[in-house]
Amino acid sequence: MAQRVAVSDGANKKVSRVRVVVRLRPYMGTQDEKDEGSCVRGLDSKNLEIINWRNATETVKYSFDVFHGEQTTQQEVFLSVKPILPHILTGQNASVFAYGPTGAGKTHTMMGTLNQPGVIPRAVREVFKMVNAKNEDEGWVYSISMSYLEIYNEKVLDLLSPGSQDLPIREDKDKNILIPGLTHTTITSFSDFHKHFVPASLNRTTASTKINQRSSRSHAVLLLKVVRTQHAPPHRQQAGKLYLIDLAGSEDNRRTGNQGIRLKESGAINLSLFTLSKVVDSLNSSTVVRVPYRDSKLTRLLQDSLGGSAHSVMITNIAPEYKFYFDTFGALNFASKSKLIVNKPFICETVAVPALPVKRARDGQEAGRSAT
Numbered sequence: 001m002a003q004r005v006a007v008s009d010g011a012n013k014k015v016s017r018v019r020v021v022v023r024l025r026p027y028m029g030t031q032d033e034k035d036e037g038s039c040v041r042g043l044d045s046k047n048l049e050i051i052n053w054r055n056a057t058e059t060v061k062y063s064f065d066v067f068h069g070e071q072t073t074q075q076e077v078f079l080s081v082k083p084i085l086p087h088i089l090t091g092q093n094a095s096v097f098a099y100g101p102t103g104a105g106k107t108h109t110m111m112g113t114l115n116q117p118g119v120i121p122r123a124v125r126e127v128f129k130m131v132n133a134k135n136e137d138e139g140w141v142y143s144i145s146m147s148y149l150e151i152y153n154e155k156v157l158d159l160l161s162p163g164s165q166d167l168p169i170r171e172d173k174d175k176n177i178l179i180p181g182l183t184h185t186t187i188t189s190f191s192d193f194h195k196h197f198v199p200a201s202l203n204r205t206t207a208s209t210k211i212n213q214r215s216s217r218s219h220a221v222l223l224l225k226v227v228r229t230q231h232a233p234p235h236r237q238q239a240g241k242l243y244l245i246d247l248a249g250s251e252d253n254r255r256t257g258n259q260g261i262r263l264k265e266s267g268a269i270n271l272s273l274f275t276l277s278k279v280v281d282s283l284n285s286s287t288v289v290r291v292p293y294r295d296s297k298l299t300r301l302l303q304d305s306l307g308g309s310a311h312s313v314m315i316t317n318i319a320p321e322y323k324f325y326f327d328t329f330g331a332l333n334f335a336s337k338s339k340l341i342v343n344k345p346f347i348c349e350t351v352a353v354p355a356l357p358v359k360r361a362r363d364g365q366e367a368g369r370s371a372t
């Protein structure tokens, strides 16, 4: 069936859906005190299932645009983002964000390591590759710049200018969102990018160990801006923006027992994440609803780059261990409103045994619809 990529709102404007990709990271014994195995598993390239805690003989099945299983490589994840990149060379906006509980692989997905680079370095390389492949004869000159900021406690902080104060978010007459005072550094190559990005990321990591794992409580936002100007009069100019975002952890901080200052932080984080979930919901719903961009800093910043004519991908990271069970459930429910209860025992298939018959649903009630 063809994928619906855009829906119309009441005013007949095209509103882009947010593409939802789920990535399950590999099982890590160290994360699982009781060695209980996985509570979630992939079914195919779009579907996964998780044990139903209300009834362990059932699973809950979810469907996404793309499901990436435990063996997925960084390059494969990047391929689900790559198609949106050409748009930023023609004055359109795009955003990619990694969502999910702390420990589920957001930073691995976005940043990665030197040997396994993530979406950010791959996307930056690709943008340079596309710009360098442009033919001068087409008549445009390209320039690329980067900004890097953090949203922490509903404050916007410039990571390329450490020690700076909370920056305001404004909208110009053409409805472009901008942050006056934010550093925009022109970059001419990937190594140029690397030179600015690595120390700024390290600053953030160092601060995080001092202030209660700040990196899991703040949103790290990398902005890549591509401006192209026509050689000949009237020298038309187009600016495209790409936001690459490592979101704060989506775990429920009430349950993890945070108090005092951390509870205040949690409230602020929850405001941005909670608003993001409402925005994504509104964009992906087929009925006309107000999109509440203005209710948090994160969504206000993304207003011109999420929904509307912008192109967006949300990568929901999940972990297979039982310890993450409720956070995984929460993340999946955020990522997909459609789920199906399947009456089927969740069997860890580690030995070759003859296939067991699928347990039949009781008179088609509650779990009546089968997986097949």
Ligand code: ADP
Binding pocket: 024, 025, 026, 100, 101, 102, 103, 104, 105, 106, 107, 108, 109, 216, 317
């Ligand atoms: P988050 O940023 O969501 O808190 P991390 O990216 O820091 O999570 O991942 C938690 C741990 O799991 C890290 O040690 C990371 O290296 C590892 N990890 C995450 N995803 C993968 C993956 N796909 N393959 C291998 N290791 C992974």
Ligand code: MG
Binding pocket: 106, 107, 108, 215, 216, 246
């Ligand atoms: Mg992280």
